Amino acid sequence: MVTTAAPEQTANVPRRGRRSPLASVALHATLVVASVIAVFPVLWVFLTSLKPASYATTTDFFKETTFENYTNLLRDTPFLTWFGNSLLIAGLTTLLGVFVAATTGYAVSRFRFPGKRGLMWTLLVTQMFPVAVLIVPIYNIMAGLGLLNRSAGLVITYLTIAVPFCAWMMKGFFDTIPREIDESGMVDGLTPFGTFYRLILPLAKPGLAVTAFYSFITAWGEVAYASAFMVGDENLTLAGGLQKFVNQYGAQWGPMTAASVLIAVPAALVFLFAQRHLVTGMSAGAVKG
Amino acid sequence: MAVHTSQSVASAAGDDLARGRGRGTGKAPGGLRVSTRLRRGVSTHWYAWAMVAPVVAVIGVIIGYPLVRGIYLSLTNANERNVERSIGVNHLPATYEFVGLDNYADALTGDQFLGTLGWTLVWTVSCVSVTFALGLGLANILNRKIAGRSFYRMLLILPWAVPGFVSVFAWRFLYNEDRGFLNKLLAGGGIDAVPWLNDPTMAKFSVIAVNIWLGVPFMMVALLGGLQSIPGEMYEAAEMDGANAWQRFRNITLPGLRSVSTTVILLSTIWTFNMFPVIFLLTRGGPGEATQILVTQAYKFSFEISPRDYAQSSTWGVLILVLLMLFAAVYRRVLRKQGDTW
Numbered sequence: 050m051v052t053t054a055a056p057e058q059t060a061n062v063p064r065r066g067r068r069s070p071l072a073s074v075a076l077h078a079t080l081v082v083a084s085v086i087a088v089f090p091v092l093w094v095f096l097t098s099l100k101p102a103s104y105a106t107t108t109d110f111f112k113e114t115t116f117e118n119y120t121n122l123l124r125d126t127p128f129l130t131w132f133g134n135s136l137l138i139a140g141l142t143t144l145l146g147v148f149v150a151a152t153t154g155y156a157v158s159r160f161r162f163p164g165k166r167g168l169m170w171t172l173l174v175t176q177m178f179p180v181a182v183l184i185v186p187i188y189n190i191m192a193g194l195g196l197l198n199r200s201a202g203l204v205i206t207y208l209t210i211a212v213p214f215c216a217w218m219m220k221g222f223f224d225t226i227p228r229e230i231d232e233s234g235m236v237d238g239l240t241p242f243g244t245f246y247r248l249i250l251p252l253a254k255p256g257l258a259v260t261a262f263y264s265f266i267t268a269w270g271e272v273a274y275a276s277a278f279m280v281g282d283e284n285l286t287l288a289g290g291l292q293k294f295v296n297q298y299g300a301q302w303g304p305m306t307a308a309s310v311l312i313a314v315p316a317a318l319v320f321l322f323a324q325r326h327l328v329t330g331m332s333a334g335a336v337k338g
Numbered sequence: 339m340a341v342h343t344s345q346s347v348a349s350a351a352g353d354d355l356a357r358g359r360g361r362g363t364g365k366a367p368g369g370l371r372v373s374t375r376l377r378r379g380v381s382t383h384w385y386a387w388a389m390v391a392p393v394v395a396v397i398g399v400i401i402g403y404p405l406v407r408g409i410y411l412s413l414t415n416a417n418e419r420n421v422e423r424s425i426g427v428n429h430l431p432a433t434y435e436f437v438g439l440d441n442y443a444d445a446l447t448g449d450q451f452l453g454t455l456g457w458t459l460v461w462t463v464s465c466v467s468v469t470f471a472l473g474l475g476l477a478n479i480l481n482r483k484i485a486g487r488s489f490y491r492m493l494l495i496l497p498w499a500v501p502g503f504v505s506v507f508a509w510r511f512l513y514n515e516d517r518g519f520l521n522k523l524l525a526g527g528g529i530d531a532v533p534w535l536n537d538p539t540m541a542k543f544s545v546i547a548v549n550i551w552l553g554v555p556f557m558m559v560a561l562l563g564g565l566q567s568i569p570g571e572m573y574e575a576a577e578m579d580g581a582n583a584w585q586r587f588r589n590i591t592l593p594g595l596r597s598v599s600t601t602v603i604l605l606s607t608i609w610t611f612n613m614f615p616v617i618f619l620l621t622r623g624g625p626g627e628a629t630q631i632l633v634t635q636a637y638k639f640s641f642e643i644s645p646r647d648y649a650q651s652s653t654w655g656v657l658i659l660v661l662l663m664l665f666a667a668v669y670r671r672v673l674r675k676q677g678d679t680w
Contacts, residue, residue, distance in 0.1 A: 181655035
């Protein structure tokens with residue numbers, strides 16, 4: 050119904066003939082099914098978190114709605130400590146990653162210099178690195194330095210992922226800023242560093258924000274290094290902490306679902322705002338390589 | 339003003355130098371002496387080099403050094419009992435030995451590596467192809483004028499927005515054999531409980547399904563971006579010439595999506611090949627070793643068995659890296675042969 054009413058004035062939109070009502074129904078049906086599949090697991094965790102823990106595995110959508118899972122989680126488990134650890138580690142990683150990589154993203158986007166090809170290639174290849182190649186040597190080095198089980202050790206480890214990624218992604222964002230701006234800065238007598246700091250950086254703020262956000266999320270959700278390096282309840286990050294609730298000895302779905310909701314909601318909200326820019330930056334960096 | 343002129347001259351010279359080096363086979367352009375060229379290079383490029391210096395230093399120290407050490411470990415028989423370590427106040431020096439390529443020979447001739455590699459390939463190919471097909475289909479639907487489009491889009495993106503490890507636990511909750519939602523649903527229809535994660539074959543399907551669920555939103559959003567960059571006039575022209583829907587899809591949409599698709603397929607292949615959290619948190623590679631991919635198996639060697647076998651783990655890690663780089667090189671070459679300047 051909606052489609053048959055499409056007026057002729059929207060000529061700039063590709064007009065592919067009128068869709069029959071049947072085709073419209075089929076399209077909507079496909080989208081509804083896909084959306085249900087996409088949303089259901091997350092929704093189900095949310096609904097379960099509102100049930101008393103003893104009813105966690107019932108199939109009712111609502112059952113004696115209560116917040117006891119949340120209060121128990123915050124009172125009886127080290128969840129807040131894990132949350133703090135994750136926040137600290139992911140925050141530091143992001144800050145250092147963006148700070149270290151920003152000038153490189155700019156230099157690679159603007160200048161031609163000997164070693165540029167090699168650097169670009171390195172930035173690309175390091176993103177292919179499987180965790181398996183670095184985890185053992187880094188583990189041994191951290192053990193030697195006494196940094197195992199310390200936030201600092203995990204931050205340094207995460208920088209191996211964050212630095213190449215941030216540089217690559219920021220190059221993509223800097224590429225979208227017209228070169229004429231650099232030239233005008235040069236004309237006004239700014240050095241390349243001045244141009245970068247006073248003209249380009251303020252313009253690239255949205256790009257920096259998205260890069261920062263994405264590296265934060267990556268560190269927030271990292272599992273392998275966190276599981277291997279951190280032991281003991283008070284040092285775990287969220288990825289390690291959730292494994293305490295669900296393991297080979299049994300599952301405490303009550304606290305697990307409540308913790309999942311508390312971890313996912315802030316991340317998901319920010320993500321939905323940032324995601325449009327996310328793909329732009331990533332594909333721009335990758336395609337124009 | 340003076341700064342501007344000197345810099346533009348200098349950068350022009352720098353470009354020449356760079357180009358000359360790119361083509362050059364050791365012949366210095368204009369017969370410049372090496373020291374002169376070096377001095378000129380430093381004076382022209384010092385700011386670019388200064389800008390990249392932090393990243394080069396960081397990569398060298400925290401990636402380069404461990405990488406070299408990892409490659410070295412793969413050539414030794416290092417394990418938990420013979421590496422350098424401290425027990426209480428005693429400091430024990432490393433006693434492992436150099437064994438050459440023995441670890442590689444063992445890995446490549448034994449069943450375990452090749453078997454795991456086989457399943458890793460099945461896992462990667464099926465995940466990437468299904469994810470791509472679903473992403474393309476959904477992107478095509480979302481690219482039409484359809485009521486509630488941005489609402490659907492938001493719902494469909496949700497699996498990407500939730501941190502991966504949280505979603506994996508959500509799926510584990512649904513898959514639970516005795517009391518999970520899926521089996522209760524089946525029981526409601528009179529169907530016996532399915533051992534989603536406890537039967538080797540079922541577990542393979544289950545982990546692939548979860549990874550597809552996680553991967554579709556990224557594909558969809560990236561491909562939707564590609565679709566929106568295809569000019570609408572092309573479709574109008576084709577329609578004018580009498581092309582039907584399939585012909586338009588085949589001859590306009592697919593070629594128009596080419597550059598986006600090649601990038602997302604490459605990225606997605608690399609990510610899936612290395613997808614540690616899905617396997618590790620869903621099945622830990624089990625039942626038995628049925629769903630173990632190369633990365634999780636390498637992790638198991640170094641952190642889950644006793645004594646921890648660092649040498650073998652490093653060997654697998656290096657082999658994974660080599661395989662991925664080979665793949666990227668071949669992929670690039672094939673694309674270039676087909677006339678793409680990627």
